[in-house]
Each structure stands twice: as structure tokens, then as C-alpha cells.
Amino acid sequence: xxxxxxxxxxxSTVPAAAAVSRRRVLAATGIAGVAGxxxxxxxxxxxxxxxxxxxxADAVAFRGAHQAGIVTAAQxxxxxxxxxxxxxxxxxxxxxxxxxTAAAARMTAGQxxxxxxxxxxxxxxxxxxxxxxxxxxxxxxxLTVGFGASLxxxxxxxxxxxxxxxxxxxxxxxxxxxxxxxxxxxxGGDLCVQACANDPQVAVHAIRNLARIGFGTVxxxxxxxxxxxxxxxxxxxxxxxxxxxxKDGTANLRAExxxxxxxxxxxxxxxxxxxxxGGTYLVSRKIKMLVETWDRTSLAEQEAIFGRTKGSGAxxxxxxxxxxxxxxxxxxxGRPVIAPExxxxxxxxxxxxxxxxxxxxxxxxxxSDGLGRMDAGLFFLAFQRDPRRQFxxxxxxxxxxxVLNEYIRHVGSAVFACPPGVxxxxxxxxxxxxx
Ligand SMILES: C=CC1=C(C)c2cc3[nH]c(cc4nc(cc5[nH]c(cc1n2)c(C)c5CCC(=O)O)C(CCC(=O)O)=C4C)c(C)c3C=C
Ligand SMILES: [Fe+2]
Numbered sequence: 020x021x022x023x024x025x026x027x028x029x030x031s032t033v034p035a036a037a038a039v040s041r042r043r044v045l046a047a048t049g050i051a052g053v054a055g056x057x058x059x060x061x062x063x064x065x066x067x068x069x070x071x072x073x074x075x076a077d078a079v080a081f082r083g084a085h086q087a088g089i090v091t092a093a094q095x096x097x098x099x100x101x102x103x104x105x106x107x108x109x110x111x112x113x114x115x116x117x118x119x120t121a122a123a124a125r126m127t128a129g130q131x132x133x134x135x136x137x138x139x140x141x142x143x144x145x146x147x148x149x150x151x152x153x154x155x156x157x158x159x160x161x162l163t164v165g166f167g168a169s170l171x172x173x174x175x176x177x178x179x180x181x182x183x184x185x186x187x188x189x190x191x192x193x194x195x196x197x198x199x200x201x202x203x204x205x206x207g208g209d210l211c212v213q214a215c216a217n218d219p220q221v222a223v224h225a226i227r228n229l230a231r232i233g234f235g236t237v238x239x240x241x242x243x244x245x246x247x248x249x250x251x252x253x254x255x256x257x258x259x260x261x262x263x264x265x266k267d268g269t270a271n272l273r274a275e276x277x278x279x280x281x282x283x284x285x286x287x288x289x290x291x292x293x294x295x296x297g298g299t300y301l302v303s304r305k306i307k308m309l310v311e312t313w314d315r316t317s318l319a320e321q322e323a324i325f326g327r328t329k330g331s332g333a334x335x336x337x338x339x340x341x342x343x344x345x346x347x348x349x350x351x352x353g354r355p356v357i358a359p360e361x362x363x364x365x366x367x368x369x370x371x372x373x374x375x376x377x378x379x380x381x382x383x384x385x386x387s388d389g390l391g392r393m394d395a396g397l398f399f400l401a402f403q404r405d406p407r408r409q410f411x412x413x414x415x416x417x418x419x420x421x422v423l424n425e426y427i428r429h430v431g432s433a434v435f436a437c438p439p440g441v442x443x444x445x446x447x448x449x450x451x452x453x454x
Contacts, residue, residue, distance in 0.1 A: 101210070
């Protein structure tokens with residue numbers, strides 16, 4: 020595979036030899052050929068991979084200074100998984116991270132998870148790929164890994180894998196916030212993988228194959244499917260709407276923010292342990308929305324809650340979506356136009372020493388509760404340089420005063436340290452931490 024280290028702006032370019040789509044493999048082998056591959060022991064499939072080295076059109080480069088899936092233009096679908104490590108053997112864990120890296124590089128390029136694919140291996144063995152993405156393109160799949168604090172020390176404080184000395188202070192557990200209704204089975208985790216793609220089947224396929232490869236070393240702790248991005252992460256993307264009908268992500272950090280990303284998003288050398296420089300922290304919160312209550316709330320009340328208009332997304336003190344909110348403005352009654360307890364006032368960087376986050380969440384609808392209510396909400400994901408200075412103070416202010424709290428419940432929570440990007444073909448997830 021070509022050794023190439025694309026940097027931030029190069030995400031759209033994929034090392035040519037890495038980018039052989041599953042569709043191209045099928046075309047090269049032919050459908051009839053595929054049927055015969057199991058008996059043929061996979062040689063045809065491997066030859067097809069070797070011969071066809073044209074780039075897949077909609078692949079996001081896996082390697083780079085930073086991991087993909089953070090400032091990457093937010094895709095439309097999510098499958099997020101948190102894993103517990105079930106081995107005590109450091110070598111097994113590192114071997115898995117190497118295997119995962121290889122599989123992730125392949126799948127993000129549109130290839131099968133393993134070299135012989137879904138149908139190219141021996142008939143007597145389980146296939147190296149589960150097959151449900153066999154004829155699908157890469158769909159801009161990104162796979163982003165993170166490490167939880169529990170990977171470093173167990174509940175009794177024991178050093179699990181000889182990495183406790185490298186635990187970043189900023190990976191501290193989040194404090195309890197007023198109103199939290201967190202469920203342990205939707206929270207925490209030793210490792211996480213965020214799979215984003217523009218095809219849900221591609222995202223699910225990726226997580227499923229990583230879980231399959233990890234059998235015996237990791238076990239799935241909790242997972243979340245998401246749809247409909249709730250943020251824009253590049254200037255080219257329009258602002259989407261959340262399940263409450265409001266534009267969400269207007270004031271988000273974006274890929275083009277240059278120096279601001281260094282200041283607010285990427286861990287800098289000297290911030291903490293060196294292994295995380297170029298990485299970032301991810302906070303996930305599963306937030307249920309009481310949509311039936313929201314839907315019986317007047318438009319004026321809804322707009323007062325956010326401090327923005329529902330139609331254009333403009334602040335209540337402005338006309339256009341990207342107008343700066345004027346928190347000093349008062350109405351004819353002398354009261355602030357944007358209420359003291361409005362969501363955008365409480366979350367605004369002006370209230371938190373300039374702290375910002377890169378929000379990258381998704382909607383979820385997990386069916387209904389049997390009592391006529393939708394089990395729906397926001398799977399909030401936010402990347403940042405230090406949760407102690409960013410997520411925690413903002414959430415503390417929101418938990419204390421946000422009028423939105425009447426309509427939402429935080430039920431899941433986790434924090435992960437996401438290492439820097441995989442640099443080249445010899446690099447792997449966790450190398451900077453485990454050596
Ligand atoms: C602790 C961080 C935040 C949580 C949790 C959170 C939950 C949450 N937010 C919305 C909808 C909107 N949020 C908006 C802005 C906004 N929200 C946060 C932080 C959290 N939100 C920030 C930092 C900001 C930006 C503030 C600013 O700089 O102006 C908006 C307005 C549009 C926008 O800028 O994105 C909406 C709408 C929901 C529905 C929700 C929980 C379910
Ligand atoms: Fe918000």
C-alpha cells in the first residue's frame with residue numbers, strides 16, 4: 020500500500036492502492052465467479068484486489084495527522100459503539116488495535132474487512148467479512164477510535180495494561196449534573212468507535228465487523244444508531260434541523276476554522292501526555308426528547324427556549340441565521356429579548372471564557388415506549404481540547420437553568436480520548452499510547 024500521509028485538507032484524496040471498492044471487486048470477479056470463490060479458496064478475490072487499484076470515488080482518506088470523522092463533513096448516518104476490554108493481556112489488546120486499524124483502513128476504502136472478503140476464503144472457515152456491504156461503495160465511511168478512562172485503571176484503581184501513568188487528567192469522569200438520569204448500560208466504555216457514513220448499512224457493517232474481529236478481546240457494552248446529522252462541520256454544509264424542528268449547528272466549529280481548531284479542538288503538545296497531541300476528547304450524551312410535550316408547546320415558547328427563530332434560525336435579536344446574538348438587547352417591556360435562561364445564551368462562548376466545541380451529533384428514534392411515546396432524541400457528540408474547560412462548564416450552566424430541560428432527559432454519558440491520526444501503513448490505533 021502506498022505510504023501517504025494526507026493532512027487535514029487532503030481528506031478527499033485516498034491513497035490509490037487502498038481504494039478498491041467492494042463494487043469493483045464484484046465487477047472484476049463477476050457474479051458467477053463469486054459463487055465459485057468459496058470452493059476456489061479465494062485466490063480469485065485476492066487477485067482482483069491486487070489488480071484493481073483505481074480510487075473509490077466517495078472514500079474519505081483514513082490516514083492523516085488527525086483522525087477522520089471529526090472535522091470531516093458530517094455524514095448522514097451513525098453507528099456508535101462502546102466496548103469493554105475483556106482480556107487482561109496487553110499484547111492481545113495491542114494486537115486487536117493493529118487488526119482493527121487494518122480492517123478500518125480497508126473498510127473506509129470500500130474494501131471488505133479482511134483480505135479474502137465475504138466469499139473468497141475457505142468454505143470450511145467463517146468468512147473474513149460479514150458480507151452485507153459487499154456491493155456497496157465506501158459511502159464516505161469514517162471510523163474514529165477513542166479510549167475511556169477505565170482502559171487505564173479499573174474501578175479499584177489498578178493499572179490494567181501498564182498505561183495508567185499516561186492517563187490524561189482531562190479524561191476525568193464528568194461530574195454529576197442536576198437532572199441527570201444516567202443509565203450505566205448506556206454509559207462509559209473502555210474503547211469507542213464512531214462509524215459515520217452516508218449509508219446506514221455501511222456504518223453498521225463496519226461496527227459489526229470490528230466487533231466480530233474483537234471477539235474474545237472486547238465485548239460490546241452499548242451502541243447507538245443515529246440518522247440525520249444535527250450539525251454542520253464544514254462551511255459548504257447547510258445547517259440541518261434537529262427533531263425539535265430548529266436549525267442546529269449554526270454556531271459550530273468547522274473544518275475551515277484553522278487557528279481556532281488548534282485552540283479549541285486539537286490537544287496541543289504540553290497539554291498533557293504526549294501520546295494525545297494531535298488528538299481530541301469526545302463527550303457523548305444520549306439525550307431523550309419528550310417530543311409529545313414539545314409538540315404541544317407554542318411556537319413563541321419554543322423560540323424563546325432556544326433564543327432563535329424556528330424558520331430561519333436567526334437569533335431573536337437578528338434577521339439572518341449567522342447574525343451575532345445581541346444579549347444586551349431589551350424589548351418594549353424592558354426585559355432581555357433573549358431570555359437569561361435561553362439555551363443559546365447559556366451555551367454561548369461569551370459565558371464560558373470563549374470555550375467552544377465541535378458538535379457532531381445525530382438524531383435517534385429507538386422505537387416507542389409502549390405507552391404511546393416515541394423513544395427519540397439527540398445523541399449529542401462533541402469534540403474538544405479539554406472537557407473540563409469546555410463541555411463541563413457549559414453543561415453545568417445548561418443543567419442549572421436551561422428552560423429546554425423541561426423537554427429533555429440525559430440518559431447516557433461517556434468521555435473518550437481520541438488519539439491523533441494513523442500516519443502511514445506501519446502505524447496503528449493506539450501506537451502513540453502503547454508504543
Ligand atoms: C453541553 C453542551 C450542549 C448540550 C448538551 C446541548 C444540547 C442540546 N442543544 C440543542 C439544540 C441547540 N443547541 C444550539 C446551540 C448550542 N448548543 C450548545 C451546547 C449544547 N447543547 C452550544 C455550545 C451551542 C452554540 C451556542 C452559540 O455559540 O451560540 C442551538 C442553536 C443553533 C446552533 O448554534 O447550533 C440549538 C437549536 C438540543 C435540542 C439539545 C438537547 C437535546
Ligand atoms: Fe445546544
